[in-house]
Amino acid sequence: MSRYAQVIVDLTSEKVDRAFTYRVPDGLDLVSGQRVLVPFGPRRIEGIVIGLADETGVASDKIRSVEKALESEPAVLPELMRLAEWMRENCHCTLASALRLMIPAQLRGARVKVKTEQVAEIAVLPERLREAEKQLSRAPKQAEVFRRVAAAGSLEAAVLRQEIPGADGALRALAGKGLIRLRRVESLRRPYGAIDGRRREDPVLTGEQQAAADELIGAMETGGGRFLLRGVTGSGKTEVYIRCVRHALAQGKGAIVLVPEIALTPQMVEWFRARFGEGAAVLHSRLSPGERYDEWRRIRRGEARVVVGARSAAFAPVENLGILIIDEEHESTYQSDSNPRYDVRDAARARCGAAGAVLLLGSATPSIGSYMRTMPGVRPENRFRLLELNRRINGRPLPQVDIVDMSRELQSGNHSVFSAKAQQALKSCLERGEQAILLMNRRGYATFVSCRACGYVERCSACDVSMTYHQWDHTLKCHYCGEERKAPDKCPSCGSPFIRYFGSGTQKVEEEAARLLPQARIVRMDMDTTRGKDAHEKILTAFRNGEYDILVGTQMIAKGLDFPNVTLVCVVAADMTLNLPDYRSPERTFQLLTQVAGRAGRAEKTGRVIVQTYMPDAYAIRMAARQDYRAFYQAESTYRRRGLYPPFTVLARLLVTGPTPEETKSAAQELELRLSAFLNESALRQSVVQMRALEAPIARLKGESRWQVFIKTYARGKTDLILEEMERMARGAGGDVRVELEVNPTNMF
Numbered sequence: 001m002s003r004y005a006q007v008i009v010d011l012t013s014e015k016v017d018r019a020f021t022y023r024v025p026d027g028l029d030l031v032s033g034q035r036v037l038v039p040f041g042p043r044r045i046e047g048i049v050i051g052l053a054d055e056t057g058v059a060s061d062k063i064r065s066v067e068k069a070l071e072s073e074p075a076v077l078p079e080l081m082r083l084a085e086w087m088r089e090n091c092h093c094t095l096a097s098a099l100r101l102m103i104p105a106q107l108r109g110a111r112v113k114v115k116t117e118q119v120a121e122i123a124v125l126p127e128r129l130r131e132a133e134k135q136l137s138r139a140p141k142q143a144e145v146f147r148r149v150a151a152a153g154s155l156e157a158a159v160l161r162q163e164i165p166g167a168d169g170a171l172r173a174l175a176g177k178g179l180i181r182l183r184r185v186e187s188l189r190r191p192y193g194a195i196d197g198r199r200r201e202d203p204v205l206t207g208e209q210q211a212a213a214d215e216l217i218g219a220m221e222t223g224g225g226r227f228l229l230r231g232v233t234g235s236g237k238t239e240v241y242i243r244c245v246r247h248a249l250a251q252g253k254g255a256i257v258l259v260p261e262i263a264l265t266p267q268m269v270e271w272f273r274a275r276f277g278e279g280a281a282v283l284h285s286r287l288s289p290g291e292r293y294d295e296w297r298r299i300r301r302g303e304a305r306v307v308v309g310a311r312s313a314a315f316a317p318v319e320n321l322g323i324l325i326i327d328e329e330h331e332s333t334y335q336s337d338s339n340p341r342y343d344v345r346d347a348a349r350a351r352c353g354a355a356g357a358v359l360l361l362g363s364a365t366p367s368i369g370s371y372m373r374t375m376p377g378v379r380p381e382n383r384f385r386l387l388e389l390n391r392r393i394n395g396r397p398l399p400q401v402d403i404v405d406m407s408r409e410l411q412s413g414n415h416s417v418f419s420a421k422a423q424q425a426l427k428s429c430l431e432r433g434e435q436a437i438l439l440m441n442r443r444g445y446a447t448f449v450s451c452r453a454c455g456y457v458e459r460c461s462a463c464d465v466s467m468t469y470h471q472w473d474h475t476l477k478c479h480y481c482g483e484e485r486k487a488p489d490k491c492p493s494c495g496s497p498f499i500r501y502f503g504s505g506t507q508k509v510e511e512e513a514a515r516l517l518p519q520a521r522i523v524r525m526d527m528d529t530t531r532g533k534d535a536h537e538k539i540l541t542a543f544r545n546g547e548y549d550i551l552v553g554t555q556m557i558a559k560g561l562d563f564p565n566v567t568l569v570c571v572v573a574a575d576m577t578l579n580l581p582d583y584r585s586p587e588r589t590f591q592l593l594t595q596v597a598g599r600a601g602r603a604e605k606t607g608r609v610i611v612q613t614y615m616p617d618a619y620a621i622r623m624a625a626r627q628d629y630r631a632f633y634q635a636e637s638t639y640r641r642r643g644l645y646p647p648f649t650v651l652a653r654l655l656v657t658g659p660t661p662e663e664t665k666s667a668a669q670e671l672e673l674r675l676s677a678f679l680n681e682s683a684l685r686q687s688v689v690q691m692r693a694l695e696a697p698i699a700r701l702k703g704e705s706r707w708q709v710f711i712k713t714y715a716r717g718k719t720d721l722i723l724e725e726m727e728r729m730a731r732g733a734g735g736d737v738r739v740e741l742e743v744n745p746t747n748m749f
C-alpha cells in the first residue's frame, strides 16, 4: 500500500497539465490507472492515478488526501496509459484530454448508472416447496407466481410481470412471507439485441486471400508488423480480417477492427456478430450512453475480446492486443479535427508497436501517403508491407465503365441531369427487375439561387457562402452553419420574378429520375434523410430487400456495402469533387468513383457504371474508370512531388477567428511576423517552402471573420520544431481572437 499517489486531474487546461501529489488514506489500496475523487482548490474533481510512491518531495502540510476510489478496478490499462503519454508528445495535447479518449464519457461525471434488474429467487429449501405451495392455496395469483419462480429457480421480475398480470403485488406478498427473495443484479444493455441462430461458417479462402492471411498470421506469431492490404472492390478483404481475428483469439489475444462510420457499414457489424457472437462488442457514437458504457465494460472485463467500432474504438481497453485492423483506411473520418487532433493510423501504430501487435490497413484505394510507405527506400521503422488482392471473388468481372462527356449532351440539346446513355441504361436496368444507384455528391436541390435580371445571389448572412436550395420545403439552407430561410419568389434586390436555380443536388436528381421513370420506387439517402437514430440502416436495409428500385445518395452510399441486385451505378456529376480548391481533390475523386463503381455487379450479374463529367480526360476519372490504382498512384505521386504537396511536405495553418475583419487580420499579420522571427532566430528557414498570412477561403463563418497564417514545410525538414512553436503561439493568443493550429487538416476552408 503506497502512501502517495500521482494524479492527473480531469481538467484539460494547459495550466494543470501535470501530475498532482495526494496522500493515500489508510486502508485504501490504489493502483495505477484507477479513477479517484480528489479535492482541488475549492472543488472535488475526478482524476486518474498515474503513479504511486512511498516518498514525496512535496511538503507534508501542502498535501491533501485522495477522497475515494471511484471503482475498484483501474479504468485505464497500463498500455493505454503509455499511449496517452505518446499522444501528449505527438499530438500536442494535454495528458488529461488524451486520457479522456481512453474512458467512455459516461464514466466521467457518473452520468450513467450501472443498470440493474430485479430478480426473484426461491427462498425455501426444496423439501419445503410443497408445504409452501399448500400455504398459498387461497391466494391463487401468489401460488401461480411461486410455481413459476420455483420452476425456474430464479427469474427476472420483468419477465414475470409480462407473463402474469398483477405479478407485482404477488411478488411483494411472497417476499413478505419469506417464500421468495427479491434482489437487484447488474445487467448489461445490448445494442444489437440477441443474435439469431444464423451463425455463419467461414468460407474457404481463395488463393490470394489465403496468401495474405498466411503472411499476417505469420507476423502475429512473431511479434507484430505493419501491413497495407490493397484489394480491389469485391475481393473479399473482410474474410482476411476475420481469419486474422480468429487467430488472435486462438492465441488468447484480442482484436480491434475500425470502420469509417458504423452507421454506413452495418454489414461489418453483422458479419462480425454472426461469426464471433457475444465475443464481439460494438462501439460507436450512435449507441445510447448506457449501451456504450456497457459495451465498454464488457471489453474491459475481457468478456468481449473482439471490438468493432469507429475511430475512438482504437482506444478500447482490449488487453493483450493481437491485431488492429483499419478498414477503408483512406477515409478522412480517421483523422480527428478537434482537440485532441490526431490521425488514428498514427495512434494505432504506436499502440501496436508497444503491444507487439499487427497493424493492418485495408482499402481498395489506399491513401497516397499510406501506399507510399510500402515503397522501397522508406525507412524500416516507417515501412508497411504491401499485400494485394487483385481479383474479385469467384472471378466476377469488374464492372464496365463508360465515361460520358456532358458538354456534348448540352450541345445536342439534352438539358436533363441524365445523359442519353444513362437514361437508356436506367430504363433497361429497371425493366430487368434490377436495381440502380445514382450518386450525386451534393445534397439539396440547387447549388445556388440567382436573379436573371440583376445577377443577385442569395448568400448566408453569417457565412461567406451561397445558400443551397432545398425544394421539398422550399427553403434556402447554409450547409456550413445551418441558417435557413424561405426561398424568395422575387429577387430581394431588384424585385424581378425571374429567380433561377443553378447546379443540382440529390433532390433534383431524385425528382428527374421520378419524371423519367414514373413507376420506379426511389429512395434518397443524404444528410437530410438520415437524421434519426437508425435512419441509415433502415434505408439501406429496405433497398437491399428490394423495396426500392433506385437509391439516390451522396458519398455516404459509397462505403463498404454489398448490394447483390445492383447492376447499374450512375455518377451524375463526377466533377463535383474534382473542382474543389484542394490538392487532394484528384485523390478524393478517384476514391469515390472507384468505391461507388465497386457497388455494381457484385453478385452473379455483371454491372455497368456510367460516369458523367465535363472533364472526361482528367486522369483521376480515366483511371478510376479502369480501376487502375497503380497508374493513378504513379500520376498522383508525380503531381504531389512536383507541386510540393503532402506527403512530401506538411501543410499547416494557424486559423485566426475574430469578431471583425480588421482585428482578425492584424492578429494574423502579427503572428506571421513572430513566426518569421522565430524561423530566423532558430535557423529553420530552409525547412520552409512557403509562409503567408492571408484571408481564409471562407472569410466569414457563423458571423466571425477568418484569417490564416499558412505554412508549407518539407516533410524531411525540422517540421516538428516549427509546429511546436506554432502550438505555443496558438495557446498564447489572447484578446478577442481565437487561434487554432491545424496540421494537414482534412478541410481547409
Ligand code: ADP
Pocket (backbone or CB within 6 Å): 203, 204, 205, 206, 209, 231, 232, 233, 234, 235, 236, 237, 238, 239, 393, 560, 562
Ligand atoms: P471487399 O471488402 O474486398 O470489397 P467483401 O469483403 O465485401 O469485399 O467481399 C465481397 C463478397 O465476397 C462478400 O459477399 C463476401 O461474403 C464474399 N466472399 C469473400 N470471400 C469469400 C470466399 N473465400 N468464398 C466465397 N465468398 C467470399
Ligand code: ZN
Pocket (backbone or CB within 6 Å): 451, 452, 453, 454, 455, 456, 491, 492, 493, 494, 495, 496
Ligand atoms: Zn434581381
Ligand code: ZN
Pocket (backbone or CB within 6 Å): 460, 461, 462, 463, 478, 479, 480, 481, 482, 483, 702
Ligand atoms: Zn452560414
